[in-house]
Amino acid sequence: MNMDSMKIFSGNANPELAKKICNYLGTPMGQIKVEQFPDGESFCRIEEDIRGVDVFIVQPTCRPVNDTLMELLIMIESCKRASAGRITAVIPYFGYARQDRKDEGRVPITAKLVANLITRAGADRVLAMDLHAAQIQGFFDIPVDHLSASPVLDNYINSLGIPPEQTIVVSPDEGSIKRAAKHVSSLGGRLAIIDKRRHGNEVEQANLIGGPIEGLVAFIFDEMISTAN
Numbered sequence: 001m002n003m004d005s006m007k008i009f010s011g012n013a014n015p016e017l018a019k020k021i022c023n024y025l026g027t028p029m030g031q032i033k034v035e036q037f038p039d040g041e042s043f044c045r046i047e048e049d050i051r052g053v054d055v056f057i058v059q060p061t062c063r064p065v066n067d068t069l070m071e072l073l074i075m076i077e078s079c080k081r082a083s084a085g086r087i088t089a090v091i092p093y094f095g096y097a098r099q100d101r102k103d104e105g106r107v108p109i110t111a112k113l114v115a116n117l118i119t120r121a122g123a124d125r126v127l128a129m130d131l132h133a134a135q136i137q138g139f140f141d142i143p144v145d146h147l148s149a150s151p152v153l154d155n156y157i158n159s160l161g162i163p164p165e166q167t168i169v170v171s172p173d174e175g176s177i178k179r180a181a182k183h184v185s186s187l188g189g190r191l192a193i194i195d196k197r198r199h200g201n202e203v204e205q206a207n208l209i210g211g212p213i214e215g216l217v218a219f220i221f222d223e224m225i226s227t228a229n
Contacts, residue, residue: 011059018058061095080122097132115139164188
């Protein structure tokens with residue numbers, strides 16, 4: 001891709017990540033001003049010409065989720081009105097992803113609502129990593145590139161030289177068994193599953209399926225990225 005026809009912009013969620021991406025690609029960061037008015041409203045102004053340009057907006061919707069999500073929507077809208085050629089929303093952490101189904105009556109499917117908002121704001125494509133559930137890709141009416149950090153994590157853990165017989169991969173709930181099993185295929189070792197019970201906002205471990213893990217090195221993968229954000 002011609003770097004002159006591409007611009008990378010960042011909101012306030014993780015500008016350091018955007019800088020590292022730009023440094024890796026050898027391209028300067030796009031000039032944009034994203035700030036808040038005294039009453040808390042978000043404001044965005046693109047400070048260079050992007051007509052016909054392939055734009056990438058790096059903005060994980062991490063804590064504070066509502067603020068970072070609103071920033072993302074406003075940046076997409078600004079790029080759309082500035083006649084960008086294509087707009088890709090780069091969302092390494094997708095907020096509201098856990099609200100992806102109706103598990104009881106009279107509750108929303110907020111992940112679908114957020115997908116609609118991003119699409120309606122003007123995004124042409126979404127790039128996400130390790131979505132809470134892979135089917136969230138289907139909530140979007142635009143293409144979604146769903147990337148996984150598993151190869152990077154597995155390569156790092158393998159570099160530690162821990163014998164497979166001393167390794168156990170822990171799935172934090174039943175929904176993450178397939179993902180944890182893929183790590184076992186790469187790392188070796190054994191698989192354990194936590195029987196997790198949720199009571200409102202409180203989560204407790206009810207049972208550990210897979211036997212005792214004393215003396216072993218345990219890796220719990222599913223929550224690592226979301227916890228870091």
